[in-house]
Amino acid sequence: MPAPDASAEPGRDCPLCPRLAAFRETWRAREPDWFNAPVPSFGPADARLLIVGLAPGLRGANRTGRPFTGDYAGELLYGTLLEYGFARGQFQARPDDGLALVDCRITNAVRCVPPENKPTSTEITTCRTFLAATINTMPNLRVIVALGRISHETVVAALGIRSAVAPFAHGALHAIGPIKLFDSYHCSRLNTNTGVLTPEMFRAVFARIHAHLDANS
Numbered sequence: 105m106p107a108p109d110a111s112a113e114p115g116r117d118c119p120l121c122p123r124l125a126a127f128r129e130t131w132r133a134r135e136p137d138w139f140n141a142p143v144p145s146f147g148p149a150d151a152r153l154l155i156v157g158l159a160p161g162l163r164g165a166n167r168t169g170r171p172f173t174g175d176y177a178g179e180l181l182y183g184t185l186l187e188y189g190f191a192r193g194q195f196q197a198r199p200d201d202g203l204a205l206v207d208c209r210i211t212n213a214v215r216c217v218p219p220e221n222k223p224t225s226t227e228i229t230t231c232r233t234f235l236a237a238t239i240n241t242m243p244n245l246r247v248i249v250a251l252g253r254i255s256h257e258t259v260v261a262a263l264g265i266r267s268a269v270a271p272f273a274h275g276a277l278h279a280i281g282p283i284k285l286f287d288s289y290h291c292s293r294l295n296t297n298t299g300v301l302t303p304e305m306f307r308a309v310f311a312r313i314h315a316h317l318d319a320n321s
Contacts, residue, residue, distance in 0.1 A: 112237035114142040114215050121227045124216040131166070131217075139169030142216050145238055146171050147209030152246040152317055153190060155181070156235065156255045158290060159214035159223055166217035170199040171210040176293040181210075184307055188314045207317070211238050213258040228258055236262040246320065247313055248283055252290035259285060274301070275309060286313055 119125055132140045143160045157177075160166040164175030172178035174197055182203065185191035190208040194201060214223040214231045223231075239245060239262060250256035256272040263280050270278040276287040288309045289301040296302070 112234055112241050113144045114231075114234055116141045118142050118216070120230050121216065123224070124214075124218060124227060127219050128216055131162070135167070138167045140166060141169070143169060143171055143212060144215075145209055145211040147205035148207075149209065149241050150244050151205070151207045151209045151242065152244050153208040153249070153313065154239065154242060154245055154247070155208065155210045155249045155251065156259050157210070157212045157251045158255050159212050159221065160217045161221065162217050165212075168197075168199050171212060173197055173199055176296075177291045180291040180296065180303060180306060184303075184310050187307065188310045190310070190314075209238075209242065211235065213255045223254075228254065229261075232258050232262055235259070239263070246282065246284065247286065247317060249286045249288060249309065249313065251288055255290070256285075256287050274305065277312075284316060 114120070128140055131138065143165045157171060160171070161175040161177070164178065165171050165173055168174040172181045178195070178197060182191060182195040185205070185208060186195065189206060191203055191205050193203040195203050213235060214227055215234060218227065235258060248259055250259045253272045257267050260267050260270050263283065265280055270280065270285065272287050274287060274289045278285040286309055288306060289295050291301060291306055
């Protein structure tokens, strides 16, 4: 398995976004047993599938240190990955639950938790260098799933494409060179509670991805 390039992961005390660094320090003081650092990508670097979320949740990945672990979004995401063979084991919402990803990797557009779950445009742009580096460390990458419009836009920018060429829409598929970019609404509790995204809609995206990778294996 290729070793991830160090540039793909910010350091524990990354200073590039002062507002996020200050927020991180505040929560380190409040909750010293939490992870409270940039959350690294999860899954093998030789995977064909990369899932890109927005940012760690305060009491989710920021607490546990693993993407989508500790909040509702992870229940839907990991349950779906298990259903379609992109994960094995049992998801118990903690980083030592033994869950492993299969041909799949998960990362975030912004690696540090932002106040109110809202990174600024500058923070998104600054952190994009890590997303681009993550993509470059994945030699077998064929499919990216962007969860939400912001994730979509930062993936498109990281791939060097203008957003107008590949507009976001739930269920959309864009061919960007050798990469197929699938779009989904974010699997947040807000989106599922309001019916913007149903579990069936979410699973349908991954069913298409599974079929695509099977057909091109």
